Amino acid sequence: MNRKEMELNSVEVWDGNTCNAQAFRQASVDVVAAYPITPSTNTVENYAAFHANGYVDGEFIMVESEHAAMSACVGAAAAGGRVATATSSQGCALMVEVLYQCSGMRLPAVLCLVNRALAAPLNVNGDHSDMYLTRDAGWIQLDSFNAQEAYDLTLMSFKIGEHKDVRLPVISNQDGFLTSHTAQTVRPLPDKVAYEFIGDYVPVNAMLDFSKPVTHGVQTEHDWHFEHKAKQHAALQASLPVVEEIFKEFKDLTGREYNIVETHKMEDADVAIVCLGTTYETATIAADELREQGIKAGVIAPRLFRPFPLVQLAQRLQNVKALACMDRSAPGGTVGALYNEVAGALFNTPARPVLRNLIYGLGGRDITVNELKEIFTNLENDAKNGKLTGKIQRLHGVRGPELSFYEL
Numbered sequence: 001m002n003r004k005e006m007e008l009n010s011v012e013v014w015d016g017n018t019c020n021a022q023a024f025r026q027a028s029v030d031v032v033a034a035y036p037i038t039p040s041t042n043t044v045e046n047y048a049a050f051h052a053n054g055y056v057d058g059e060f061i062m063v064e065s066e067h068a069a070m071s072a073c074v075g076a077a078a079a080g081g082r083v084a085t086a087t088s089s090q091g092c093a094l095m096v097e098v099l100y101q102c103s104g105m106r107l108p109a110v111l112c113l114v115n116r117a118l119a120a121p122l123n124v125n126g127d128h129s130d131m132y133l134t135r136d137a138g139w140i141q142l143d144s145f146n147a148q149e150a151y152d153l154t155l156m157s158f159k160i161g162e163h164k165d166v167r168l169p170v171i172s173n174q175d176g177f178l179t180s181h182t183a184q185t186v187r188p189l190p191d192k193v194a195y196e197f198i199g200d201y202v203p204v205n206a207m208l209d210f211s212k213p214v215t216h217g218v219q220t221e222h223d224w225h226f227e228h229k230a231k232q233h234a235a236l237q238a239s240l241p242v243v244e245e246i247f248k249e250f251k252d253l254t255g256r257e258y259n260i261v262e263t264h265k266m267e268d269a270d271v272a273i274v275c276l277g278t279t280y281e282t283a284t285i286a287a288d289e290l291r292e293q294g295i296k297a298g299v300i301a302p303r304l305f306r307p308f309p310l311v312q313l314a315q316r317l318q319n320v321k322a323l324a325c326m327d328r329s330a331p332g333g334t335v336g337a338l339y340n341e342v343a344g345a346l347f348n349t350p351a352r353p354v355l356r357n358l359i360y361g362l363g364g365r366d367i368t369v370n371e372l373k374e375i376f377t378n379l380e381n382d383a384k385n386g387k388l389t390g391k392i393q394r395l396h397g398v399r400g401p402e403l404s405f406y407e408l
Contacts, residue, residue, distance in 0.1 A: 002054075002057060003054060003055055003056055003057045004053070004054045004055050005191070006025070006050075006055050006191065008188050008190065008191070010187065011185050011186070011187055012185070012186050012187075012188055013183050013184070013185060013186070014147055014151070014183065014184070014186045014188075015042070015147055015179075015180060015181050015182055015183050015184070016114070016144070016146075016147045016150040016174045016175075016179035016180040016181070016182070017039075017040065017041075017042035017043045017045075017046060017086075017114065017180045017181070018042065018046055018147075019147050019148075019150040019151035019154065019186060020043040020046075020086060020112040020150060020151075020154050020172070020174075021042070021043050021044070021045075021046035021047040021050065022046075022151065022188060023151055023154035023155045023158075023194075024043075024047050024056075024084050024110075024154075025047065025050050025055060025056050025191075026155065026188075026189070026191050026194035026195055026198075027082065027084070027110075027155065027158045027194070027195065027198050028056070028057065028058065028082070028195060029056070029058045029082050029083065029084045030058045030059065030076065030081030030082045030083060030201070031058060031059045031061060031072070031073065031076035031081050031082075031083045031084075032044065032047055032051075032058065032059070032060050032061070032083070032084050032085060033060075033061040033063055033068070033069045033070075033072035033073050033076070033083070033085055034047075034048075034060070034061070034062065034063070034069050034085050034086065035062075035063050035064065035065050035066045035068065035069045035087075035091065037066065037087055037088050037089065037090065037091035038088065038089075038116070038124045038176075039088055039114050039116055039124065039125075039126070039176040039177050039180045039181060040086040040087055040088040040091075040112065040113070040114035040116075040176075040180065042180070042181075043086035043112050043114065043180075044085070044086050047060065048060050058082075059076075065094060066087050066090075066091035066092070066094040066095045067094045067095060067097065067098060069085050069087070069091075069095070070085065070087075070095040070098035070099065070102065070109075070111075071098050073085050073102070073109045074098060074101055074102050074105065074107060074109070077102070077105075077107035077108065077109050078105065078107060078206070078207050078216045079206060079207050079208045080203035080206025080207065080208050080209065081201070081203075082158065082162070082201040083107075083109045083110070084109065084110040084111070084112070084158075085109070085110075085111055085112075086111065086112035086113070086114065087111065087112075087113060087114075088113065088114045088115065088116040088130060088176060089116035089117060089118055089119070089124075089129070089130050089176075090118065090119060092113060092130040092133060092134065093118060093130070093133060095111075096133065096134065096137065099111075099134060099137040099138075099139060099169075100137050100138060101217070102139075102169045103137060103138030103139050103168060103169050103232065104138065104228070104229075104232060105216050105217065106167045106168060106204075106232070106235070107167075107169060108158075108161030108162045108166070108167055108168060108169055108170070109161070109169040109170075110154065110157045110158055110161060110169070110170050110171075110172065111139070111169065111170070111171045111172070112150075112154060112171075112172050112174070113130060113131060113134065113171050113172070113173050113174075114126075114174055114175075114176050114179075114180045115127065115128050115129075115130055115131050115173055115174065115175050115176050115277065116129070116130060116176040117129050117362060117363045117364065118130060118133065123363040123364065124176075125176060125177060125363050125364025126175045126176030126177050126178055126180075126277075126364050127176075127328045127329055127361055127362050127363060127364065128276060128277065128327070128328040128329045129329045129330065131143075131171075131173050131276070131305065131329075132329045132337045134171060135305065135306060135337065138168070138169075138232055138236060139168065139169045139170060139171045139306060140157075140160060140161065140166070140168055140169070140170045140171070140236065140239055140243070140304075140306055140307070141170070141171045141173060141304070141305040141306040142156070142157060142160075142170065142171070142172050142173065142243075142303065142304060142305070143173045143174075143276050143277060143301070143302070143303060143304075143305050144172065144173065144174045144179065144277075145179075145262075145277060145278055145280045145281050145301070146179060146184060146278065146281065147179055147182065147183075147184040147186050148184065148185075148186050148187065148256075149174075149258075150172065150174045150179055151186055151188060152250065152254070152256060152258070153172050153258075154172040155189070155194060155197065155198065155250075156246055156247070156250055156258075157170040157171075157172045158170075158198045159197065159198050159199065159246050160239065160242060160243055160246050162198075162199075162201065162202065163239075163242050163246070164202075164204075165235075165238065165239075165242055166235065166238075166239045166242050167204060167235070168232075168235060168236060168239060171306075173276075173277070173305070174277070175277040175278045176364070177364065178277070178278045179277075179278060187254075189253075189254070193253070197249070197250070197253060236306070236307050237307050239307060240260065240304065240307050240309065243260065243304055244260060247259065247260075258303060259303055260302070260303055260304050260309045260312050261300060261301070261302055261303060261304075261309050261312045261313050261316055262280065262300070262301045262302075262303050263298065263299070263300050263301075263316055264280075264283075264284040264287060264298060264299040264300075265284075265287055265288075265291065265296075265297070265298045265299070266298040266299070266300055266316050266317075266320075267298075268296055268319070269296050269297060269298025269319070269320055270295075270296040270297075270320065270321045270322070270380070270383050271295065271296065271297055271298070271320065271321065271322045271323070271376055271379035271380050271382075271383055272297070272298040272299065272300055272317070272320045272322075272323050272324075272379075273287075273297075273298075273299050273300070273323075273324050273326055273372065273375065273376065273379075274299075274300045274301065274302075274313075274323060274324070274325050274326065274338065274342055275299070275301055275326040275328075275338075276301055276302070276305070276326075276328065276338065277328065279326060279328070279361070279367055279372075280299060280301040282367060282368070282369060282372060283299040283372050284299050285369050286369045286370075286372035286373045286376060287299050287376065289369070289373060290373055290376050290377075295376060295377070295380050297376045297379075298320070300313070300316055300317070302341075308341050308345075310341075310344065310345040311345075313341075313342065313345045314345040314346055314349050314351065317342075317345075317346060317351055317353065318349065318350065318351045319351075320351070320353045321353055321354065321382075321383035321386075322353055322354040322355075322356075322379040322380070322382035322383040323342070323353045323354070323355050323356070323379070324356050324357075324358050324375055324378075324379055325338050325339035325342050325343075325355065325356070325357050325358070326338065326358050326360055327339060327357060327358070327359050327360070328359075328360060328361045328362065329359075329362070330359070330362055331357075331359055331393070335357045335392065335393055336357050336359055336393075339355070339357035339393075342355070343355060354379075354382040354383065354386070354387060354388055355392075356379075356382070356388060356390070356391075356392060356393070356394065357392055357393040357394070358375060358393075358394050358395075358396045359393065359394070359395045359396065360395075360396040360397060361397075365397060367396075367397070371396070371397065375396070378390070
């Protein structure tokens with residue numbers, strides 16, 4: 001390697017995009033192909049600066065669209081390289097076709113998805129529309145709640161996806177602006193330690209290995225398509241214990257603990273909120289304040305969005321009396337996706353909590369501690385009555401009298 005060494009402090013002040021870019025650099029990615037889009041631009045912009053200043057050996061490819069960015073990543077991964085990129089929102093929507101190609105070919109690329117609302121109307125702020133858009137694309141999906149976690153999870157994404165028993169692409173999600181543009185203290189690993197944790201890239205069925213000719217992008221039709229997708233699904237499901245194993249390795253290395261399902265004061269919770277992203281940390285503050293008032297409030301969040309941890313989540317909800325599923329994405333004519341996942345996880349278990357769906361925070365609208373305390377208080381009322389005291393679904397914080405029917 002001829003790259004320059006970068007000096008890092010034991011504690012840095014980085015935003016989430018910087019964390020992504022530093023993880024790419026430390027992983028010694030062979031190819032980053034990118035087309036910038038807000039709010040993920042700084043991930044690839046920072047990496048491009050590292051490349052221009054001699055801190056990375058890999059290739060940085062500027063392409064004409066997000067579709068082309070993921071296509072280039074697929075080509076580079078099929079050739080036998082470690083690859084990564086980043087996108088958001090409409091860029092993610094343009095990538096979707098190729099996301100399915102990447103997972104179907106079992107290529108372990110890493111995509112940093114900086115979550116942002118989908119148009120129309122146009123909005124550059126964060127919600128989980130793009131995270132939900134990709135949920136069936138066959139990628140492992142991790143979710144960070146702050147900048148430190150974005151750095152850690154992006155590093156782990158390479159090790160998870162490249163694991164010999166997985167060989168699947170991985171999405172590392174973070175909230176647009178709330179994480180991507182918020183500077184926080186981050187404790188990075190030294191470059192050598194980070195790279196040794198991830199390990200050297202081991203190509204499998206590389207197209208440039210001419211001693212073992214292979215074909216990528218084959219056509220199967222009805223003869224073998226079902227079997228191929230079944231094997232892909234089995235691999236995705238089987239990745240869950242691998243993720244747990246790598247989380248443990250990372251804890252042993254850093255002391256920082258990650259779980260398939262993150263919980264806060266759920267051991268004796270009567271009422272709980274299940275959520276994703278930065279809302280988790282805000283909800284823990286609300287729960288702590290309500291605990292002082294005698295309300296047994298808890299918070300739970302799937303760290304792993306795909307494969308969805310149905311069993312692990314259900315186990316932690318068996319004693320909850322009332323539960324709010326917080327979906328930060330427009331539901332499009334039904335209940336939110338997270339609500340559906342949680343309801344499905346609980347359906348065949350003894351637990352029958354009162355279950356409500358809250359759509360919130362669309363287009364970056366804030367959710368405050370006081371609002372979350374109000375939600376917990378409503379849940380407490382549900383728990384005492386043993387039934388919903390309002391509608392199944394509520395659009396929390398929507399304004400205007402013509403939309404008042406969405407409120408409790």
